[in-house]
Amino acid sequence: MTDNRFTGPILQVEHLKKSFGAHEVLKDISFSVEKGDVVSIIGSSGSGKSTLLRCINFLEQPTDGQIFFQGKNAEHDWPRGQYHANVGMVFQSFNLFNNMTVLQNCTEGQIRVLKRSKKEAEEKALMYLEKVGMTPYIKARPAQLSGGQKQRVAIARALAMDPEVLLFDEPTSALDPEMVGEVLGVMRDLADSGLTMLVVTHEMAFARDVSSRVIFMDAGVITEDAPPAEIFTNPKHPRTREFLSRVLEK
């Protein structure tokens, strides 16, 4: 299903635009992501970071522009279910299925979308739940877990679909400070294992130390796109400088 011989950028966003009514939130966004890239997207509140991720996996319908996954048009050449299985998403508010156990949360998509057998799906789920350290809680329901635990389950649920790309929208912003570390730890491991990741984050340490690239967004446009070393030591755009000095002095 996924094309292993494909060598171009795994994800390409071209001239993406999104308006809510008269409000243009994304103004002509273009960038591409290579396989194995870990891209952090930073920028001030309201700059359109979430909207960008939501357009990439069509939770919002883009107003204009194209998205290519493995060189094929995501909207027209990929069956929607296939595309979603390949490009997963982790939400700020976890969004676990509250009527299911931890294990069922991680098998549901595999069974319904990838048509895996229950047994196969459970093996896969257990493997990833182990990876995020949640094996002891497979029978628990989301309401019985802490925020950090919920987010680790949500990551396992996304991983169980064997995605090529994982999108994270501020995965640690809804967590108490002492739980941020456990989730960032899991994300670090994923980055090390070579997973392609797009991470909207306010965790500057993560952006600086883990990502291979940092995209800075301001008012619906990408104003800077460079390796972290460059952005953090020598930001070119005045808006980037201003933003970084504001968040780093805290």
Place this chain on the structure above:
Amino acid sequence: MNLPKTFFGWVGLLIEQYGTMFLRGTGYTLIIALSGTVIGFVIGLLVAILKTIPVVPKDGWLKKIGLKVLNVILNVYVEVFRGTPMIVQSMVIYYGSMSMGIRMPVLFAAILIVSINTGAYMAEIIRGGIISVDKGQKEAATAIGMTHWQSMVRVVLPQAVRNIMPSIGNEFVVNIKDSSVLNVISVNELYFTGKSAAGTYYRYFEAFFIIACIYLVLTFTITRLLRLLEKKMDGSANYTIYGSQSDSKASIKLPREGDVPLD
């Protein structure tokens, strides 16, 4: 024949003479209320699902117009049946179909009327239930590739239905009581049997005292049963921590070849 002189004397006599008829009436009332509630629930579910089908820009015009028209029809249905009394609906449906040459058996007509009426209320109740499930879970289901139908059936509706269980139970209780209006089309439900029994000796107070008691027993019992069902739906408040030291039964067991799958 010696006629009784006291209230309870009359009650005794009426029960003795019409007991089996009251029981049959109770049976009819239960059948009408239960089938009406269940069928009404299914109608409400369909209406609510049809009304929440999302339209995306790449859908064809046929689907868009079709959904618009369907929406209008469903809205009219809900408004009409919530906006008129069931006793009037009974007359219109029963005698209306008769004037068109359709002679429905009364029990069938009764269930039909209660179902359609309940469906209109259920549609709104279920829509409220769907809204009560936070949008994020639907989005998460979409984000792992589940279709609208799959995410509704597997994620949203189970939670919606749990949240509205008290209202569904309430509809059932209301139907037990309100099916009494169906006596206008001469269904042998509980109220109708009360009327028949009272008429023989003109003992309305005693007859309807008995009928009132039966209604009360029915609604009281059903309310308790539904509470129990709700408790059961919530499941256990605890869970086993696998690999926990303090619980010897709990151990992490990865499934192996030939194992029965975990639930």
